[in-house]
Amino acid sequence: xxxxxxxxxxxxxxxxxxxxxxxxxxxxxxxxxxxxxxxxxxxxxxxxxxxxxxxxxxxxxxxxxxxxxxxxxxxxxxxxxxxxxxxxxxxxxxxxxxxxxxxxxxxxxxxxxxxxxxxxxxxxxxxxxxxxxxxxxxxxxxxxxxxxxxxxxxxxxxxxxxxxxxxxxxxxxxxxxxxxxxxxxxxxxxxxxxxxxxxxxxxxxxxxxxxxxxxxxxxxxxxxxxx
Amino acid sequence: xxxxxxxxxxxxxxxxxxxxxxxxxxxxxxxxxxxxxxxxxxxxxxxxxxxxxxxxxxxxxxxxxxxxxxxxxxxxxxxxxxxxxxxxxxxxxxxxxxxxxxxxxxxxxxxxxxxxxxxxxxxxxxxxxxxxxxxxxxxxxxxxxxxxxxxxxxxxxxxxxxxxxxxxxxxxxxxxxxxxxxxxxxxxxxxxxxxxxxxxxxxxxxxxxxxxxxxxxxxxxxxxxxxxxxxxxxxxxxxxxxxxxxxxxxxxxxxxxxxxxxxxxxxxxxxxxxxxxxxxxxxxxxxxxxxxxxxxxxxxxxxxxxxxxxxxxxxxxxxxxxxxxxxxxxxxxxxxxxxxxxxxxxxxxxxxxxxxxxxxxxxxxxxxxxxxxxxxxxxxxxxxxxxxxxxxxxxxxxxxxxxxxxxxxxxxxxxxxxxxxxxxxxxxxxxxxxxxxxxxxxxxxxxxxxxxxxxxxxxxxxxx
Numbered sequence: 157x158x159x160x161x162x163x164x165x166x167x168x169x170x171x172x173x174x175x176x177x178x179x180x181x182x183x184x185x186x187x188x189x190x191x192x193x194x195x196x197x198x199x200x201x202x203x204x205x206x207x208x209x210x211x212x213x214x215x216x217x218x219x220x221x222x223x224x225x226x227x228x229x230x231x232x233x234x235x236x237x238x239x240x241x242x243x244x245x246x247x248x249x250x251x252x253x254x255x256x257x258x259x260x261x262x263x264x265x266x267x268x269x270x271x272x273x274x275x276x277x278x279x280x281x282x283x284x285x286x287x288x289x290x291x292x293x294x295x296x297x298x299x300x301x302x303x304x305x306x307x308x309x310x311x312x313x314x315x316x317x318x319x320x321x322x323x324x325x326x327x328x329x330x331x332x333x334x335x336x337x338x339x340x341x342x343x344x345x346x347x348x349x350x351x352x353x354x355x356x357x358x359x360x361x362x363x364x365x366x367x368x369x370x371x372x373x374x375x376x377x378x379x380x381x382x383x
Numbered sequence: 384x385x386x387x388x389x390x391x392x393x394x395x396x397x398x399x400x401x402x403x404x405x406x407x408x409x410x411x412x413x414x415x416x417x418x419x420x421x422x423x424x425x426x427x428x429x430x431x432x433x434x435x436x437x438x439x440x441x442x443x444x445x446x447x448x449x450x451x452x453x454x455x456x457x458x459x460x461x462x463x464x465x466x467x468x469x470x471x472x473x474x475x476x477x478x479x480x481x482x483x484x485x486x487x488x489x490x491x492x493x494x495x496x497x498x499x500x501x502x503x504x505x506x507x508x509x510x511x512x513x514x515x516x517x518x519x520x521x522x523x524x525x526x527x528x529x530x531x532x533x534x535x536x537x538x539x540x541x542x543x544x545x546x547x548x549x550x551x552x553x554x555x556x557x558x559x560x561x562x563x564x565x566x567x568x569x570x571x572x573x574x575x576x577x578x579x580x581x582x583x584x585x586x587x588x589x590x591x592x593x594x595x596x597x598x599x600x601x602x603x604x605x606x607x608x609x610x611x612x613x614x615x616x617x618x619x620x621x622x623x624x625x626x627x628x629x630x631x632x633x634x635x636x637x638x639x640x641x642x643x644x645x646x647x648x649x650x651x652x653x654x655x656x657x658x659x660x661x662x663x664x665x666x667x668x669x670x671x672x673x674x675x676x677x678x679x680x681x682x683x684x685x686x687x688x689x690x691x692x693x694x695x696x697x698x699x700x701x702x703x704x705x706x707x708x709x710x711x712x713x714x715x716x717x718x719x720x721x722x723x724x725x726x727x728x729x730x731x732x733x734x735x736x737x738x739x740x741x742x743x744x745x746x747x748x749x750x751x752x753x754x755x756x757x758x759x760x761x762x763x764x765x766x767x768x769x770x771x772x773x774x775x776x777x778x779x780x781x782x783x784x785x786x787x788x789x790x791x792x793x794x795x796x797x798x799x800x801x802x803x804x805x806x807x808x809x810x811x812x813x814x815x816x817x818x819x820x821x822x823x824x825x826x827x828x829x830x831x832x833x834x835x836x837x838x839x840x841x842x843x844x845x846x847x
Binding site: 158159160162163164166167168169170171173174175176177178195197198199200201202203204219253272273274275276278279282297298299300305306309310311312315316332333334336337338340341348349350351352353354355356357358359360361362363364365366367369371372373374375 | 407411414415425426427428429431432434435437438441445446447448451452455461465466467468469473517518519520523536537538539541542543546562563565566567569570573574577578594596602603604605607608610611612622629630632633634636637644647648649650651652653654655656657658659660662663664665666670674676680681683684686687689690693756757759
């Protein structure tokens with residue numbers, strides 16, 4: 157018999173005795189709130205998010221400030237390009253992937269580009285000053301950016317270079333985490349990307365005397381542009 | 384050979400007297416506590432969130448066979464190789480075999496507590512592979528050749544000066560008191576390793592049955608690099624990590640961050656559902672998931688303590704535990720420290736060898752109160768004590784209780800004993816605290832209370 161069957165067999169045997177449901181010991185109700193009943197309520201328990209898109213943007217901005225994410229609302233592509241050009245003063249090489257927004261920015265800088273579209277050398281990507289990507293959505297509740305292997309140029313582009321720039325649109329802002337997971341299901345359920353990540357602020361560590369240091373292994377800087 | 388209980392007593396004694404270390408742990412944990420409370424109060428209803436999290440984990444663990452089968456089938460359908468290991472040895476053999484068959488030499492690891500459990504680093508080093516921990520805290524304790532002090536904050540016991548000296552000695556870097564510079568040293572050293580490593584080994588915080596994905600929570604980005612660059616990715620996880628649905632993460636990720644580190648959300652929460660897919664530009668060629676039992680099914684068979692498998696390893700119970708705060712993480716001598724470690728280690732590694740951990744408790748219940756998935760931790764410590772006695776009665780204790788029972792059941796004998804005790808107590812001063820003292824276990828560090836001059840019964844009888 158395979159080890160899989162051995163383990164599953166031991167599990168089935170162990171589960172012949174049923175265990176109490178947590179929180180239901182005293183009254184012996186044994187009536188669990190089923191997941192279907194609980195799911196619509198989860199967002200009611202999580203931290204509050206306002207109703208309107210302005211509330212959402214304000215919350216995303218507030219969370220970004222706490223997380224030390226550089227969050228910038230821009231009015232037009234020209235404005236976006238002007239701000240990125242200003243940032244680019246010390247850059248020697250950029251990394252990006254093809255996409256509606258990334259294409260509108262990447263070519264204009266006139267810098268050597270490492271594109272991850274058709275694969276890349278890790279050392280080449282590592283030598284870039286910045287990784288510019290798109291995303292699936294922004295989450296106001298936590299100030300997070302949701303990326304996948306498909307939306308953001310693979311697994312490493314958004315984590316290997318020391319600066320990660322996200323280009324997003326206002327319509328991509330979602331209120332909370334349940335909405336973000338619903339979006340994933342809706343968009344990818346038939347064929348999920350092999351990598352999905354919720355990025356919440358620049359890389360950080362508190363491993364030395366619990367003192368916050370940014371840029372532990374991932375990007376030291378995270379900039380989110382919202383058109 | 385010293386037994387675990389002997390080692391525990393010696394180390395606890397030493398650690399409890401190390402006031403400097405205790406002060407450092409207290410101050411680190413009190414800042415955690417403030418952050419954690421603030422995050423909890425940002426939840427509109429933390430208690431309902433806890434209850435639902437507990438129920439979702441109950442469902443996951445009480446239908447574990449169905450969820451695991453779904454998890455493994457989904458992963459395999461997208462090109463992942465799923466391996467099943469009943470014990471430590473099998474898990475080590477599986478991992479070594481994967482590494483050898485890929486002709487790999489250098490291995491980069493992100494934090495994996497199940498790896499500590501199966502002593503994978505020792506096995507890899509013995510087989511002459513080059514293995515490096517990439518989580519900053521784990522990197523530090525690996526250089527010191529010691530175990531993690533805390534399963535969430537592995538190097539919390541060290542001061543920056545000690546880390547600076549360690550880096551100076553082991554890596555030849557200049558001394559510095561700046562935590563940022565120290566972090567950058569590790570960043571520089573490890574950057575090369577990510578790029579040159581042949582194999583990345585990670586753990587997992589959750590296993591999503593519905594979609595066949597593992598979820599990894601981290602702040603540093605080291606796990607993301609470990610799972611992105613090497614051509615082989617091996618994830619090692621316990622079979623209890625399952626969550627039924629992808630959307631359950633909308634609840635579990637913020638709860639893990641809040642309870643674990645006082646964050647709203649940990650910096651990177653990443654899902655991996657396979658090796659590089661045909662339409663993707665990077666990622667490993669091979670993805671292996673190793674599912675470890677290692678006596679978890681034995682804990683599963685104990686219906687009373689089964690909920691200990693709900694644990695999401697946030698570490699909240701360690702952080703609030705007065706015992707952990709006093710004796711520190713290394714004293715436990717276990718992979719998982721603190722209350723949850725004391726509860727599960729007897730199941731994972733033998734009740735008689737590890738029962739003493741369940742007695743190192745004030746039973747204050749702080750652990751149960753903070754647990755985000757409502758594990759009845761402090762009652763499980765009592766269950767372990769009871770099970771240990773049923774399993775192997777201690778004759779000295781049995782005799783003591785027999786005497787106690789017979790005295791308490793005979794009022795005349797009881798009154799006689801009290802009177803004798805009162806007469807004899809002044810003589811106790813002669814042996815107080817010495818080796819001859821019958822109450823030495825108590826009197827070494829405390830005063831024995833005096834027997835009252837008259838009993839309540841006497842008082843009642845004599846009242847005017």
